[in-house]
Amino acid sequence: xxxxxxxxxxxxxxxxxxxxxxxxxxxxxxxxxxxxxxxxxxxxxxxxxxxxxxxxxxxxxxxxxxxxxxxxxxxxxxxxxxxxxxxxxxxxxxxxxxxxxxxxxxxxxxxxxxxxxx
Amino acid sequence: xxxxxxxxxxxxxxxxxxxxxxxxxxxxxxxxxxxxxxxxxxxxxxxxxxxxxxxxxxxxxxxxxxxxxxxxxxxxxxxxxxxxxxxxxxxxxxxxxxxxxxxxxxxxxxxxxxxxxxxxxxxxxxxxxxxxxxxxxxxxxxxxxxxxxxxxxxxxxxxxxxxxxxxxxxxxxxxxxxxxxxxxxxxxxxxxxxxxxxxxxxxxxxxxxxxxxxxxxxxxxxx
Numbered sequence: 393x394x395x396x397x398x399x400x401x402x403x404x405x406x407x408x409x410x411x412x413x414x415x416x417x418x419x420x421x422x423x424x425x426x427x428x429x430x431x432x433x434x435x436x437x438x439x440x441x442x443x444x445x446x447x448x449x450x451x452x453x454x455x456x457x458x459x460x461x462x463x464x465x466x467x468x469x470x471x472x473x474x475x476x477x478x479x480x481x482x483x484x485x486x487x488x489x490x491x492x493x494x495x496x497x498x499x500x501x502x503x504x505x506x507x508x509x510x
Numbered sequence: 511x512x513x514x515x516x517x518x519x520x521x522x523x524x525x526x527x528x529x530x531x532x533x534x535x536x537x538x539x540x541x542x543x544x545x546x547x548x549x550x551x552x553x554x555x556x557x558x559x560x561x562x563x564x565x566x567x568x569x570x571x572x573x574x575x576x577x578x579x580x581x582x583x584x585x586x587x588x589x590x591x592x593x594x595x596x597x598x599x600x601x602x603x604x605x606x607x608x609x610x611x612x613x614x615x616x617x618x619x620x621x622x623x624x625x626x627x628x629x630x631x632x633x634x635x636x637x638x639x640x641x642x643x644x645x646x647x648x649x650x651x652x653x654x655x656x657x658x659x660x661x662x663x664x665x666x667x668x669x670x671x672x673x674x675x676x677x678x679x680x681x682x683x684x685x686x687x688x689x690x691x692x693x694x695x696x697x698x699x700x701x702x703x704x705x706x707x708x709x710x711x712x713x714x715x716x717x718x719x720x721x722x723x724x725x726x727x728x729x730x731x732x733x
Contacts, residue, residue, distance in 0.1 A: 397606045398599075407596040411589065418585050421729045429732060433725035440721045448599045448714045454540065461541050465548030469555040476559045481566065 398450060406447040413440050524701035532701060539704045543711045554719055557671050561726065564663055571660030574653050576730035578643065579668070583634050584728035587627055588720060594623035595717040598686075598710045605693075605703035613706065614693045620713060621686035624679050631676055638665070645669065668727055675723060678716045685709050 417436040425432055446452040451462050529535040565572045601616035642650035645666040651658040689709055692698065698706060 398603065400600060400603055403596060403599040403603065406599075407592065410592050410595075414585065414588050414592065417725055417729065418581070421581075421725075421732060424732055433729055437722050437725055441718045444595065444714050444718050444721070448595055448717075449711055450602075455537065458537070458540055458544060461544035461548065465544075465551035468548070469551050469558070472552065472555050473559055473562060477562060477566070480563050 396453065398447070398453060402447060406443050410440055410443055413443075524699065536704060536707070539708055540711070543708045547711065547715050550715060554671075554674065557667065557674065558722070558726075561667050561671065564667065565726075565730070568656070568660040568663065571656035572664050573731035574655040575651075575661040575664035575668075576728060578641070578653070579728050580634055580637065581728050583630060584724050587630055588724045590623055590627045590630065591717045591720050594620045594627070595714050597623060598713045602703075602707055602710050605698055605706045606700065608700040610693060610696060610698070613698065613703075614690050617686050617690035617693060617706070621683045621690065624683045624686070624713075627679055628676060628683075631672065638669075671723055671727070675716065675719050678719070682709075682713050682716055686713065 413436050417433055420429065420432045420436070423429075445462060449462075451458060454462075525532050525535055529538065597616050597620040601613055601620060604610075604612035604616055638644060642648055643665050645662050649658070649662050649665070651661045653661070686709060689705055692705070
């Protein structure tokens, strides 16, 4: 909730920046950055989302309680992604698999009786 | 209560009686909307989580499947939604400055550009349909670079995520159109325009979802 009226030029600048970032994200797709292609795309997306939240959604001009509410959802989402990925990416690491022999394709075999033998 | 004697077409009293002042009323509305948006973040978040798991598991199939999407249409989708968001922000400004005519125009503009998004996306769906990329018995993938069932998984996630997003766009268009009619009838004033701001928050949120969907779905493989 803004305490003052946001001027149109602020919206216009935000909009111009968002378009620039869109061009950047498409452009980055034509350059080979290896694994950093994903990182670049996500960084640009987060920057775009931050611009929209801060200026279009006027969170920048809002009270701390609105900041708290606005960040809460994203923090929970981060937890959801981190814990889910931690689980899926480490399923092959159970003790009986430490000696290898899972061929790296193991996360679906978690409940496989063959791999559950001690 | 002097406000009690208002006629049917007069603007309603700006402040509901349970609030101390307009500021408190606006703050409560914003907090409520952000609470709803948090649930929306997690609603979409489940799909983003599923997407992450399968993209990490089948990177080659996801890259091959992503190449079959129309990247330029996806980029245009993004631009269209950004323009629509800008129009929405201007609508809020029009409400704050009591510019009723501008408010109506900007609301209709935001809704109309949202409609343009649905048209373009509908065209993409049509292309996917023609190429047998709709998951199900008629699904076909002739690329040969990746197992067809893994590619099908990508398209399943693609249709679920963009479908849920398009549903949100459709709901947003209806809301903005209703608000435009109400604005034309003079329901909003400098004192009372909470519905415009709240609808704006929703509309910008829908834009944010697309900002993440575009690179995750269209830009996996380098062109």
